[in-house]
Amino acid sequence: MDSIVIKDLTYQYPTAEVPTLKNVSLTVKKGELCAIVGANGSGKTTLCNAIRGFVPIFYKGDISGEVLVNGKNVQEEELGTTAMDVGFVFQNPFTQISGVAPTVFDELAYGLCNMGIEPDEIRKRVEEIMKLTKTEEFRDRDPYQLSGGQQQRVALAAVLVMGQDIFVIDEPTSQLDPQSTDDIFEIIKLMKSMGKTIVLVEHKMEQVAEYADQVVVMDEGRIVMEGTPKEVFANPKCREYHTRLPQCTQIALELQEQGIDLDSIPVTVDEMIQMLQEKRKN
Numbered sequence: 001m002d003s004i005v006i007k008d009l010t011y012q013y014p015t016a017e018v019p020t021l022k023n024v025s026l027t028v029k030k031g032e033l034c035a036i037v038g039a040n041g042s043g044k045t046t047l048c049n050a051i052r053g054f055v056p057i058f059y060k061g062d063i064s065g066e067v068l069v070n071g072k073n074v075q076e077e078e079l080g081t082t083a084m085d086v087g088f089v090f091q092n093p094f095t096q097i098s099g100v101a102p103t104v105f106d107e108l109a110y111g112l113c114n115m116g117i118e119p120d121e122i123r124k125r126v127e128e129i130m131k132l133t134k135t136e137e138f139r140d141r142d143p144y145q146l147s148g149g150q151q152q153r154v155a156l157a158a159v160l161v162m163g164q165d166i167f168v169i170d171e172p173t174s175q176l177d178p179q180s181t182d183d184i185f186e187i188i189k190l191m192k193s194m195g196k197t198i199v200l201v202e203h204k205m206e207q208v209a210e211y212a213d214q215v216v217v218m219d220e221g222r223i224v225m226e227g228t229p230k231e232v233f234a235n236p237k238c239r240e241y242h243t244r245l246p247q248c249t250q251i252a253l254e255l256q257e258q259g260i261d262l263d264s265i266p267v268t269v270d271e272m273i274q275m276l277q278e279k280r281k282n
C-alpha cells in the first residue's frame, strides 16, 4: 500500500517568479523510508510542506497536481487536519518545543492532553515512548534547558507518542554532533521497526545510504534521480547534482578512476568490507 502519492505537482510561492516545485511525482510505500537529498534551495522543504498541506493552504500561491496522504487529498483538507496523519519534525528542535510544558514528561503528554485522551492512557503511552527513545533520563528536566541533541530526541519522541503512521522529518541532524546524530538515527531506526512511513530530508549521506529504502535527488525543483541508495549513489550522474556521496562510495569511485578494478560500487561500510573480502579471496 502507498502512504504518500504525489502526482505531477507544480507549485509557485506568491512572491516567486518561477515555480519552486516542477512536475514532481513521487510514491512512498507504507513502512518505507524515503530520503530526499539535493542542494540548498532545490525544493526539499517545500515538498515536505506540500505533504503536510501547508503548501498551498498556509503559504498560498499557485498549485497544480495532487498530494494524497493515506488516500486523502491534502489540498481538500482543512489546515491542521493532515497533522492527524502526518507527524512533523523540524530542523531546529527549539521551534518544536511547545513552550508550555515545564518538564520533558509534560512535553510528551501535551499533544495527547489536547486530544482529550484519558490521563492513565497518556501516562502509559508517554512512559513507553520515553523508554523506547531513551529520553527517560530527562523526564523531569525543562525542555529548554536540554542540549540541541537532547532537544531533538525529545522532539522526535513527542511526535512518536502521537501515534501517526507517517513522519516528515526535515534535516533533524543539521545542527548536531556525530554522537547526537547517531542517537537521532537510533530513533529513526526504531520508527522504521514500528512500521512507520518516513520522509526524511538529510544531507548526511552515510546515514541515508544505511537507512533509506528509496532516495530521491532534487535539483531546481525537479526530481532528477530516484531509486535505492545503491541505484542512486553508485550512478556517476549523481555527482552532477551537487550531492555529496557516502564516503565509501567516494573512495570506491576514486579507486576506479585510478585504474583499480572493482566488481561493484559500495554505498555502506558493510558493503565495502564485503567487497574487499571477496576481492581478497579471488
Ligand SMILES: Nc1ncnc2c1ncn2[C@@H]1O[C@H](COP(=O)(O)OP(=O)(O)OP(=O)(O)O)[C@@H](O)[C@H]1O
Residues within 6 Å of the ligand: 013, 014, 015, 016, 020, 038, 039, 040, 041, 042, 043, 044, 045, 046, 047, 059
Ligand atoms: N515562503 C517563501 N516564499 C517565496 N519563496 C520561497 C519561500 N520559501 C522558500 N522559497 C524559495 O523556494 C526555493 C526552495 O526552497 P526550499 O526551502 O524548499 O529548498 P531546500 O531544498 O529545502 O533548501 P535547504 O537545503 O537550504 O533547506 C528557494 O529558492 C527558496 O528561496
